Structures are given as structure tokens and as C-alpha cells.
Amino acid sequence: MMSESRPKYILRTYPHWFYIPAAIIFAIFFVAPTVLAFYFSLTRWTLFDATFIGLENYQRFFGDPQLSAGLRNTVIYAVITSGLKVIIGLLLATLLTSRLWLKDLLRSIIFFPVLVSTVAVGITFSVLMQPTTGLINTVLRTTGMGPPDWLGNPGMALFSVAMVDVWRGLGIATMIYIAGIMSIPDDYFEAAKLEGGAWVKFRYVVLPLARNATFTVILLSFIGGLRTFDLIWTMTRGGPGFASDVLTSVIYKQYQAGFYGLSTAGNVVLFILVTIIVYPLMRFLNRRELAEL
Amino acid sequence: MTAIRKVLANTWLDAISLIVIGIVFVVPFIFIFLTASKTGPEAAMFEFSLPTNFQLFDNIREVLEFRDGRMLLALWNSTILTVGSITLIVLLSALVAFVMQRRQDRVASLASSIMLAGLILPPAVVPTIFVLQNIGLYRTLLGLIMVEVAVTMPFAIITLRAFMATIPREIDEAAIIDGASPMQVFFRIVLPLLRPAIITVIVVSSVGIYNDFAGPLYFLPGAENVTVQLTMYSFISQFTSQWHLLFANVLVITIPPLVMFLFFQRQIVSGMTKGAIKG
Incomplete structure (x- = not known):
């Protein structure tokens, strides 16, 4: 929080867009698959189409x-x-x-x-x-x-x-x-x-x-x-x-x-x-x- | 009297620890070297003995020429994979670490918790294949590079951010007052000062990516873009009766990490034992 008390012309040197390139790659190749995993674990899945089957995979x-x-x-x-x-x-x-x-x-x-x-x-x-x-x-x-x-x-x-x-x-x-x-x-x-x-x-x-x-x-x-x-x-x-x-x-x-x-x-x-x-x-x-x- | 006893006790301790550690940690490597230097039938006996006919270099040549130089292709692919991933990891992670350490706001703490998840959670493999396939990067080196970058960045950012804290703000502020833009501050001032931490990130992550086995196994199947770890794995079945070649292969792929270790031991040890934990 300390840095937020600094003058604007200094904060400008640390722009938030410096996060963006890393964030895009991390979102597409790590976060998205992780989130999708929860959905696809509830399906019968061939990579091309997925049928929702509830908890059947977990039961198995x-x-x-x-x-x-x-x-x-x-x-x-x-x-x-x-x-x-x-x-x-x-x-x-x-x-x-x-x-x-x-x-x-x-x-x-x-x-x-x-x-x-x-x-x-x-x-x-x-x-x-x-x-x-x-x-x-x-x-x-x-x-x-x-x-x-x-x-x-x-x-x-x-x-x-x-x-x-x-x-x-x-x-x-x-x-x-x-x-x-x-x-x-x-x-x-x-x-x-x-x-x-x-x-x-x-x-x-x-x-x-x-x-x-x-x-x-x-x-x-x-x-x-x-x-x-x-x-x-x-x-x-x-x-x-x-x-x-x-x-x-x-x-x-x-x-x-x-x-x-x-x-x-x-x-x-x-x-x-x-x-x-x-x-x-x-x-x-x-x-x-x-x-x- | 006690002094002499102590010296003697220490010498005994020295001798015993040297012998035990030597047997446990060095013998496997000597075994690799000896087996890689033998003829086929002799290697298949798995004996810990000197080769009657030293033919290490012939064996290595045979491994490199096997299947029209598939191993050479794999070495080339592994080099591209490692160098490509490392370049992106260093550049993108340094940008994040720079802003994150200098501007400790809500964005920084959000990024911190997301990175923690990236550090401990294993990747979701089949959904990653699904994502790669949908954007046309499945079975491509670029796709695997992206996955390696995504899973390695949390470690790199944490390591760089910790070092960033040791660079005084006054240095960037002086440049800002002189009229430097954010890009100029980052590339001209911060990046060169981050050098020691960047070297740590480079050596630790390149060893990890070069040695990665599960990544290529899932995301890069197929003969034409195979990496060294996968090649060696598929040689297990093809070389079953040719243990001398399999071990020559093991020897060849162990050389790059050995060279890294000889030059960067300090950075590797500190990077692996410190950086990974402090979230």
C-alpha cells in the first residue's frame, strides 16, 4: 500500500499492462484447463463432444x-x-x-x-x-x-x-x-x-x-x-x-x-x-x- | 590424548561418510558410463566391470545415427523448446515482478494468490489438450512452449520479485525524474540489475523444461517433433536387447545438466531451495 501514496508520475512507471502478456498465457494454458477440468470430469467426453453424466465418473x-x-x-x-x-x-x-x-x-x-x-x-x-x-x-x-x-x-x-x-x-x-x-x-x-x-x-x-x-x-x-x-x-x-x-x-x-x-x-x-x-x-x-x- | 582421539574419530567419520555417499550416489553414474562403453552382449550382463573393449564413442555415434538421426532431431527440438520457453519466461515474468514489487496494490495481491495456485496445482492434462486443439497448437512445439511458460512463470515471478525488493526504488525514481518512460526504466535499468536472479531463473527452469517428460508425452506425441526425454523413453522398447545403446543415450542426455551444474552450481542450489517457497 506504501507505493500508492507516491506521486502519480512515479506510479505511471509501473503500469498495470505489464501484467497482461503473462496473464494471457497463464489464463489460456493453465487457468482455463483447470476450470474446464471440473466440467469435463462430469461428462462422457471424446474431445469433440461431451455428454453430461453427473457424478458417474467419480462413482466409477x-x-x-x-x-x-x-x-x-x-x-x-x-x-x-x-x-x-x-x-x-x-x-x-x-x-x-x-x-x-x-x-x-x-x-x-x-x-x-x-x-x-x-x-x-x-x-x-x-x-x-x-x-x-x-x-x-x-x-x-x-x-x-x-x-x-x-x-x-x-x-x-x-x-x-x-x-x-x-x-x-x-x-x-x-x-x-x-x-x-x-x-x-x-x-x-x-x-x-x-x-x-x-x-x-x-x-x-x-x-x-x-x-x-x-x-x-x-x-x-x-x-x-x-x-x-x-x-x-x-x-x-x-x-x-x-x-x-x-x-x-x-x-x-x-x-x-x-x-x-x-x-x-x-x-x-x-x-x-x-x-x-x-x-x-x-x-x-x-x-x-x-x-x- | 583427547585431541588425538578427536582427530582420529573425525578421520574415521570422513572415511565412512565418503565411502557410503560414494557408493550410494556415485556408483549409479559409474555404472551408466561403464555400460555405455561396452559391447551389446557384455552390457546385457549388467555387471559392474570394466569394458573389455572400450567403445563408448562408437555407441554414441550409433545412438545419434539411429533411425536417420532421430536423436539429433530430438536434441534440436529440446533446444528450441528450452530456449524458446526460457526467453518468454524471463521477459514476461520480469515485467510482472517489476510492477508487482513496486506497486503493492490489489492487483498484486490477486496475482500473488493466483500464482500460489499455479505453484502447487498439477496441470489438468486432457483439458489442456482440448484447449491446445481448439487453438490449433496441439502437437506443435509452440503449444508445448506455451504450456511450459504457463507452469513455470509462478516460480520465476516469485524469484524475480524477491530480488526486485533488493533494488532501491531511488534508482528508478532518479531515472523517472530524468524523463525515462516505463519501458526505458524496465529495459535499461531494472532488467540489467535483475541479472543475478535472471541467471537463477534461467538455469533452474531450463533444467526443468529440458528434463520434462509428461509435457511432451501428452502435448507433443508423434515422431517428427519428439524431444530427448521422449526419445529415450521410446528407445526402451526398441533397444531392449541393446543396453549399451540405451545407456549411451542416458549418458548423452545427462551431459547438458552436468555442464549447467559445473558452471552454475551456486545459482541452481539457491534457486531450488529458496525461491520456491516464499509465496
Whole structure:
């Protein structure tokens, strides 16, 4: 509101039409499809004509266990990936902010997978996780452990893909925690040093004071986890059977099968899921940050 | 005594963390490189071993020449897609960020909440196809560029707006008093000063757009305008018995992000960990 009190000849330099080019593209290619989705999810739709059928698509979606499994798996996937990113990210960040030579190199190594294409990561880990000849099981066999069928076992496939997701996304979580830990004033660490060792430092300084970083990591991993598609699709295509289907892979499968209305209903379910989980998290995070100012 | 013990403990910690992180994060990349350098039958054994016959460059050439250079075409298309999208994203987002930060009125707060939705909501895929088809942009690179621009702008605007706040208003006001028009203030003064934030936006979004898989899968099907991610995906079935070529392909498409990382690590890390959250 401050700027509105400035003289007119200054405000003129910030014309509202500067919004227009961006607004047009955003309205046509993001807002319009999002709004249309709510209508088309209520229709039997061929892209050329749409017949209104009420909530039939949603009834089918929640009635068919193969489709509704996608919803359950999406939530499981998001919870597993964000939980592991929080725990491992915090531990790695603690390690990589201690006196460790090579810590810059290690930070870079952990971060690089973030930039590699998900398709490439998916292909590579599908091979590494091959049940008989894959590198992971070859190593496990030498230690005498019974090698699991990572992607072929219906009870494991979703979990295995989630592990690869954690591998790829851990760099962001770790760097967020590192930034959080580095912003803690040195006095706290000095005090912790007097009180005791590394555990006191971790438990009573890092853990409580890096709480904002934790919220950020949870928020980002949830946004990514609920929307995940590339890894699932390149590694299992939702299989075996429907064991690792998530909402986005259900949406794609129904689209491929020509059930556009049903596919779009899945898309709306995803909107709602993301909104009810992420929006409160975001409000909470922003309120905390404001409280600290 | 305790000092020596501490140094020793630290060295052990160093050694163990180096080994664990090395195995978990580096071995997959070495595996890609080794497999991409082997002959077909040897690669199909999926062993973590040195190639008996190093033929990485032959494999890469074969990937590039496969199906009349389909991979080269895909690299070209991905370049156009990335460069075209980034140009529009930077220009349009900077215009918005400039006015939004300088004039914090009702329009700015409305735009802020719409952007928040754009940041968290996944795109509605089939309705987007419907829109593209109705304006004649379905299955065109331009159509995909527009979609990438729309979904990436919220991140870009937030990043640029945050940096805009660090540029003193007095700088634009001095120019205004000298008689500069809005366009002159924006292009001559603000845009050059936004440079560090623009670099962050460029590197972070170009990695995202180059790596995008779902976008081309839905909006750009068909052989003639295929992008690298899609080409590699379709090679999975065609190369099933030719793992050396598939991994040579993985290696080739990993090089651009690696180069980006080597030059812009700081910007990428800060852009990805900070910019995205502060709405």
C-alpha cells in the first residue's frame, strides 16, 4: 500500500499492462484447463463432444478398486518420500556442516542427481534393481541376504520407486537443512559444546532451530510426491498389476484408453488432494515465518 | 590424548561418510558410463566391470545415427523448446515482478494468490489438450512452449520479485525524474540489475523444461517433433536387447545438466531451495 501514496508520475512507471502478456498465457494454458477440468470430469467426453453424466465418473473412480488404489498409493508415496527426505536429509546436513574435509565435494555429489532426468534415473535403477543380474541384488547376495524382487513384487514395487525418488531428491532436502543449520547463531553451538557432545548439539540446537527447514522440506516433498509420474511410469508403469499405480499414472492410463472424462475426474481428485494437504501446510509455514520477523 | 582421539574419530567419520555417499550416489553414474562403453552382449550382463573393449564413442555415434538421426532431431527440438520457453519466461515474468514489487496494490495481491495456485496445482492434462486443439497448437512445439511458460512463470515471478525488493526504488525514481518512460526504466535499468536472479531463473527452469517428460508425452506425441526425454523413453522398447545403446543415450542426455551444474552450481542450489517457497 506504501507505493500508492507516491506521486502519480512515479506510479505511471509501473503500469498495470505489464501484467497482461503473462496473464494471457497463464489464463489460456493453465487457468482455463483447470476450470474446464471440473466440467469435463462430469461428462462422457471424446474431445469433440461431451455428454453430461453427473457424478458417474467419480462413482466409477471410487467404486473400482483398481482406480481408487491410485489415490491410496499416492498418499503412501508422498508420506514415505517426505518422511525419508526429512530424516536422511537432516542427518546428512548435520554431517556435512561438521568439520569434514571434502564436505563441499560431498554436497555437490549428493545434489547432482536432482538435475538428472527422471527418465534416465528410472532406466538406470530399473537395471540396478533387476532381480537376478542387477547390481543391488548381486551385492546383497554376497552378504548372504535373500535378494528381493524390488520392482516385480507387488508388495514392494511402490516402496522401491519411492526409494529411488528419495535418492534423486535428497539433495534438495539436504541443502535446505544445511542453509537452516548455517543460519543458527554460533552462540547456541558454543553453549551446546559446554553442555555436552554431538548429541546435545543435535537434539537441543539443530533439531528445534531447524524446524522451519523441516516444514520447507515436507512441503516441497509433498508437492513433488503427490504429483509424481515420471519415475513410476518409467520404472513400473503402475505395475505389477495395479500395485504401484498412483493418481497420475491412472490419469495417463485412462487417457490412453480414451476415457477422457474419467481421466479428468482423476485429475480433479488430484487437485483436491493436493489442495487439502499442501494448502494448510503452506499457510502454517508462512504464518511461522511471519511470526519470526 | 583427547585431541588425538578427536582427530582420529573425525578421520574415521570422513572415511565412512565418503565411502557410503560414494557408493550410494556415485556408483549409479559409474555404472551408466561403464555400460555405455561396452559391447551389446557384455552390457546385457549388467555387471559392474570394466569394458573389455572400450567403445563408448562408437555407441554414441550409433545412438545419434539411429533411425536417420532421430536423436539429433530430438536434441534440436529440446533446444528450441528450452530456449524458446526460457526467453518468454524471463521477459514476461520480469515485467510482472517489476510492477508487482513496486506497486503493492490489489492487483498484486490477486496475482500473488493466483500464482500460489499455479505453484502447487498439477496441470489438468486432457483439458489442456482440448484447449491446445481448439487453438490449433496441439502437437506443435509452440503449444508445448506455451504450456511450459504457463507452469513455470509462478516460480520465476516469485524469484524475480524477491530480488526486485533488493533494488532501491531511488534508482528508478532518479531515472523517472530524468524523463525515462516505463519501458526505458524496465529495459535499461531494472532488467540489467535483475541479472543475478535472471541467471537463477534461467538455469533452474531450463533444467526443468529440458528434463520434462509428461509435457511432451501428452502435448507433443508423434515422431517428427519428439524431444530427448521422449526419445529415450521410446528407445526402451526398441533397444531392449541393446543396453549399451540405451545407456549411451542416458549418458548423452545427462551431459547438458552436468555442464549447467559445473558452471552454475551456486545459482541452481539457491534457486531450488529458496525461491520456491516464499509465496
